[in-house]
Amino acid sequence: MTKTAWLFPGQGSQHSGMMADLLEAYPPTQERCDLAASILGWSVLDCCAGTTGNLDQTLYTQPSLFVVESLLVDALKDRGATADVVAGHSLGEYVALYAADVFDFVTGLKLVQKRAELMNAAGGGKMVALIGFDRDALLAAIATTPDVVLANDNHPGQVVISGTPAAVDTLLTQVKVKRAVPLNVSGAFHSPFMAEAAAEFASVLGNCTFHDAVMPVLNNVEPHPTTEASVIKERLRQQMTGSVRWVETCHALATAGVTQALEVGPGAVLAGLVKRTTPDINVTGVCSIATLPA
The missing domain is CATH 3.40.366.10 (Malonyl-Coenzyme A Acyl Carrier Protein, domain 2)
Structure with missing residues (x-):
């Protein structure tokens, strides 16, 4: 059925x-x-x-x-x-x-x-959508970077990270991402x-x-x-x-x-x-x- x-x-x-x-x-x-x-x-x-x-x-x-x-x-x-x-x-x-x-x-x-x-x-937060990345490397970087989390696990090649602006920016220097798109939101949702x-x-x-x-x-x-x-x-x-x-x-x-x-x-x-x-x-x-x- x-x-x-x-x-x-x-x-x-x-x-x-x-x-x-x-x-x-x-x-x-x-x-x-x-x-x-x-x-x-x-x-x-x-x-x-x-x-x-x-x-x-x-x-x-x-x-x-x-x-x-x-x-x-x-x-x-x-x-x-x-x-x-x-x-x-x-x-x-x-x-x-x-x-x-x-x-x-x-x-x-x-x-x-x-x-x-x-x-x-x-207020005071930042969210960025990430497209195209090594998933294991990304999860490892999130685990070792304070004040940033995986907010939306949308599909295997697209996620959203959320946290303080400094932490999110730091994470983006640690992982290779095909595309990073900042979201127009007021805070670090989820x-x-x-x-x-x-x-x-x-x-x-x-x-x-x-x-x-x-x-x-x-x-x-x-x-x-x-x-x-x-x-x-x-x-x-x-x-x-x-x-x-x-x-x-x-x-x-x-x-x-x-x-x-x-x-x-x-x-x-x-x-x-x-x-x-x-x-x-x-x-x-x-x-x-x-x-x-x-």
């Missing part, structure tokens, strides 16, 4: 036109956006149109993606689609939990809003340097009600399937300071027998990562109502 995963992209997949098709072709969109505006204090529709905030700023990016991807989840479910397992990359993990009925839309959006505020306010923000977020998380997932979830910090609410909450608590272990997530999907996946959200970032790691898993993009499976 074919097993299907739903995968949800995170920050970096956003673009200004990502609401257009939903607003035109999926009737619940306007009501959902009105509800989101009452929580956020600003309009996702206006943000995507460029009249409010900056869609590429963490404060606006994360809630906007959550709204868009949650609508695509609802549209999939309206058509009777189901998944055998779900996973999300960084911010996308929150949509995965929404898809698995761990929490409702309002709870999820409030968590994402707080997360975005804390991450947007973080590293111990987010500990203060994570502690504040944990107090908010602790007051939220989580339910057992209706399908197995693979979490970023521990990509082993679980449906247990308390385990999911603890793993989510660790996410802000922990690494996104996407390579292991892909292998866990393959081990679970997944042969097809839907990337639910704008862009095709995850499709590329999965293809480079586990090419036997076929990924189809669901970025709009027009691309929903029949």
